[in-house]
Amino acid sequence: MICIKHMLAGIVFTLPWYISGSLLIIDSVPIVNSTAVPSPAATGNVRLITVYLPAAALDNPTKRFPCVYHLPGLGGDNNSFAVGNQNIMDDLIKEGQVEPFIIVHVDPSLVNGIDTDGKRRYQGTWYVNSDLNGGFEDFMVQDLIPYVDAHYPTISDKNYRAIMGQSMGGFGSQYHGITHPELYCAFGHASGTPFFLLTTNSTLVAPAQPSPGFEMFTFNSFILPEIPTFGPNAGKVTPDNGPLSFSIFSYAAAFSPNVNNPPYYVDLPFEVDAESKPTLVDGPFFVYSPVNGNQINTGKSLVARPDIIAKWTQFDPYLLINNNVETAKKQGIYHDGGSNEPLNAAGARLLCEKMASLGIDSEYILFNGGHTTCLTSELCARYRTIFQMISTLFAQQNVFTDDVRIRLSGNGTILLQDNAQCSLENVTVGIETVPNLNITETNIQIAVQDNATFTIGNTELQNPAVLQVGNRFTKAIIKANPDLQNHTVEGSVNLNGANASFAIGNNSVFGIGAGVNDTKTNTLNQTGISSLTNLTRFDLAIQNGTFNAQQVAAGTEQSSALLLIGTDALYNVTINPDTGKILGGANIVFATDCLQRHPLVQSVAGINIPGGIRNNINTN
Template sequence: MAILLAASSTDLRAASPSPPAASAKSVTVDRIKVHGAALEGNLEGESADRDVVVYLPPGYAANPSRRYPVVYALHGYGMTADAFAGLLQTPRTVEAAFASGAPDVIVVLPDTQTLHNGSMYSSSVTIGDWEGFITRDLVSYVDTHYRTLPDRLSRGLAGHSMGGYGVARIGMKHPETFGALYIMSPCCLSAREVPPPEAAASVEAVKTREEATKLGFLPRATFAVAAAWSPNPKKPPFYVDLPTSNGVVDRSVLARWAANAPLSMLDQYVFNLRRYQAIAMDVGDQDGLKVDAAELHERMDASGVENTFEIYSGDHGSAVASRFQNNVLPFFGRVLHSVGK
């Protein structure tokens, strides 16, 4: 959990990306609701109707017969789709990427905010099936309502921080849905440890949902992780097993958390990862997450999973917008299948 803290408490100030070229054309921004059947009936009471921001390329309306690849971008902990759009500086960065030669794609930003500030892009009876929401409900809706190329080789998945974790997790499990991955500054790659005693005590002391929303970052993140990875439907009102009870560490809960760490999951999903056309990962040289990210890269390399890894100058949030414009979207433009490419 200490690494998640280092990631999410960093000032997510984004360095200004290159300005759009004079020839940059406006994209169309759609703000929609997507119903997630996979989220229905979750014990936490999360809405199954999710906000989604969609960016359509400049020529979309003028070329009614053309179909496009799609890039799904997942936000980090404590964010919403709109907050992520602010961090990415979209639509300006999307327009600038297209103007600089990146092939046209549809860009989709889903909102996965929850009671405890983040879904971890995981699946549990407590929070709902967020993996299913992304891979089935969201993809199906976008393919049905927009002119996409409805094929895994024309779909990319990207994400930053908790979203980077989501890309690693979902990517390992669902190569039938996506054809390329871009993992940005991923959190939570290694097994979570028990939070410090003061934070653990504050978590145990909470009795109501209202109290939970007033917690500081680390206790609230502990609830988010527990809701995602150690659910317990017989423990209202939060329906979780916490990592401590009366100050005593519950190692069985930590083992359940560890089972959700991509560095622990990797060996069982090597063959899935080998199916991707391309996998890229990056992280800032001042980001505490770079050690785990480098290990994931090295472990994939050793397992025969082709991937590229870059450590750039920056911290956890300082270059997200410029990387999205100048690296992420051009990457997907190169590797995703599109008509006439």
């Protein structure tokens, strides 16, 4: 646990970054247990981190919080996203969109050029162990996480720890999230570098007409256009030819280093001679045009080195997931890519689809923009969305101790009569259909009669709960199971009894339905893809009895709600004014914006209409 003295010391050095009560602390992590990681930016064998502490951590020095590790891209360091994330998190917490958590910003940077040991380096470690770059994977696992848990008020449990990143950091979050499920309950990436498209799945984004050398399509696209035709490096493959060539050398330094192979100290995944000139073969070969992205015929192709490609595939998330299916099913997973970066967008989509084919739920979002669009502004949705997904997973672990899935073949009725009682506390209950039965509609009816009671959450004991109706799905699962495309959900709650009661307690949620299905939302740079199925109708009929939805007084805090998410749903509330009662003052929320991605994202601040129930109230 971080002590007050340490916090106050941090304030002295980070006063310009002290915003809205939250705090950024620059700290040095000693490398003790792992292989030395070259660290030219710091004195001694240490690595810098920048830690975001939410205001709640400063106000409650004995409280412990979940923790997210944020990995920057190639050339980035521990300060790349620290200030931007502070602004975004402060806003999200203020809006009630996420619970407070700590963010640790990691520094993976290396020099770009000759290091002090005389060997060439390529800016970043790719977060793996390498003979050239050092043991950065070991550093994160053996040094970084134990240090953070010992010096900051984190909850030292994988269920309260997640990892995320952008570009190179996106690859790192995939790699660590998949290979270290014992450490992380969730991982997400923004434009994560899909280097597997260079190796195992280059054919998935290649031309429609295959040709010899086809497996080298993406390597050809990166390397051939940048080979100079004159000067000292004419005809050679070097890291100085251009940014795409440099990226291949950076990959090689991580995945196929060779400290005995100067001057670049790597083995490339294609044939080159002693002067670094590539072996080329003739034929109709295609690459991406660097000007407009179209495919053009170069007439030449590189020649693969299968032994080196085999080394690269050992780090391939697309293949690694095959050996980690069951653990990944228990994690929260998020992918995104930009419409102006076809390779990264294809990589995110294909990895999501691969996971779907293995029965792994994950979320894929295509946003409007390029590789670095909309990362640091608090107005942008990319990191906001990842933070919300991760907060949802933390909420499941922190608040809801169990997650029950009731799978029905189509329709279902919950009928409570006489003095029957149904109470959900500290639990998430999901009612969903079985996709492979080709069921296209779910209709869930809850009827409470006589003196029966149905309660979601216990306000007095502060035991919240969630009842969710509708299948969880992603765009990738829709692609794997097209029948779900037209799957619909209907729901109803009918109260008809002198003392019949349906109650939703504080911080609890009754969520029915769906979200925006692959259409643009009014959220900047985001395409909405819901994690629930399409809601077509919901009826609340209070003939006789009491509908009670509690509400927390402070407008920025969580409140219970009947959460209705959909684009075309018909909501009807029918109340008998003589015998029916609505108490508690909580909102029935109609959300068409996919910021509200899942009922477990409990807060509805910024989306709900204050002041009570809306949408087709009928008191006749």
